[in-house]
Amino acid sequence: MGFIVDGCSIALGGILGGIFGKKIDIRNYSALSIAIMLISAVGLLENILSISDGRIVGEHTVIVSIALVLGCFIGDALKLEDRVYSLSRGRNLSENGLIDSILFFDIGGLQISGPILFALKGDSFQLILKGIIDFPFALILGATYGKKVSLSAIAVVLAQLLIAALAYCFGAFLSDSLLCQLCSLGYLILFFSGFNMICPPDKKIKNINIIPGIFLIIIYNVILEVFAL
Numbered sequence: 001m002g003f004i005v006d007g008c009s010i011a012l013g014g015i016l017g018g019i020f021g022k023k024i025d026i027r028n029y030s031a032l033s034i035a036i037m038l039i040s041a042v043g044l045l046e047n048i049l050s051i052s053d054g055r056i057v058g059e060h061t062v063i064v065s066i067a068l069v070l071g072c073f074i075g076d077a078l079k080l081e082d083r084v085y086s087l088s089r090g091r092n093l094s095e096n097g098l099i100d101s102i103l104f105f106d107i108g109g110l111q112i113s114g115p116i117l118f119a120l121k122g123d124s125f126q127l128i129l130k131g132i133i134d135f136p137f138a139l140i141l142g143a144t145y146g147k148k149v150s151l152s153a154i155a156v157v158l159a160q161l162l163i164a165a166l167a168y169c170f171g172a173f174l175s176d177s178l179l180c181q182l183c184s185l186g187y188l189i190l191f192f193s194g195f196n197m198i199c200p201p202d203k204k205i206k207n208i209n210i211i212p213g214i215f216l217i218i219i220y221n222v223i224l225e226v227f228a229l
Contacts, residue, residue, distance in 0.1 A: 002127025007157040009131035014150030017142020036194030043187040071213020081208035101152035109186025115164035178221040
């Protein structure tokens with residue numbers, strides 16, 4: 001269900017954006033960015049905090065913080081975001097639109113944690129949430145680049161299915177703690193995406209550089225499970 005919702009949201013948004021592009025105001029991101037930041041903040045708190053003996057306890061704060069910092073360090077060292085977006089340079093507007101759309105929708109915390117959560121728990125919430133968030137961005141990208149943006153939905157859904165299949169095959173090594181940590185980092189990346197929409201260009205956070213932190217969390221938890229066995 002979640003895969004269909006997200007794919008249809010991107011496809012429909014891209015088509016509508018391409019058709020009604022001139023009537024869509026793409027300048028004011030404030031309301032959308034604030035909504036994204038609020039949603040991500042709530043999701044983050046739900047996954048890193050719990051109540052024990054009447055007290056609020058941060059269960060995964062340390063590992064998520066370490067993954068965030070080390071992920072940023074690795075991403076910055078590799079110039080990950082610069083390399084990713086260099087893929088669209090030197091091409092015509094139509095090609096740029098499709099590549100930029102695939103990069104935008106296919107790289108992010110929810111794109112990774114959502115399929116894993118579905119594969120292990122049957123929970124489509126994050127994928128549906130991603131679809132709701134992706135729709136207005138697909139409208140904006142469609143208005144900017146044209147209806148070809150809708151084709152990015154194919155790449156997004158295929159990537160999600162691949163991640164879900166891998167998570168299902170290696171589910172024995174993926175614990176509930178891992179899911180909470182992945183969701184937490186995913187919401188953090190989403191928060192920074194909303195922040196980047198309203199901050200000055202020189203203050204933007206290169207949130208794609210945080211992506212290695214997701215793999216650090218997976219590696220850490222897999223090692224714990226292997227030694228536990």
